[in-house]
Amino acid sequence: MIKNTNYFGIDISKxxxxxxxxxxxxxxxxxxxxxxxxYCV
Structure with a gap:
């Protein structure tokens, strides 16, 4: 089984x-x- 890891950052403002x-x-x-x-699509 191949596992992929994706990293991302989220910055929330007003x-x-x-x-x-x-x-x-x-x-x-x-x-x-x-x-x-x-975003969820």
């Missing part, structure tokens, strides 16, 4: 939250229900 992966990818979402739903 208006947005940022998600950064160890591979350098960065995404920003609204800090509301629609933003969280977008």
């Amino acid at each position: 208006d947005v939250f940022d998600v950064s992966g160890a591979d350098g990818n960065h995404h920003q979402f609204k800090n509301d229900l629609s933003g969280f739903k977008s």
Whole structure:
């Protein structure tokens, strides 16, 4: 069995939250229900 480990960081502020992966990818979402739903897709 092959196991993969992915690391990422989340920074939450009043208006947005940022998600950064160890591979350098960065995404920003609204800090509301629609933003969280977008993140989970």
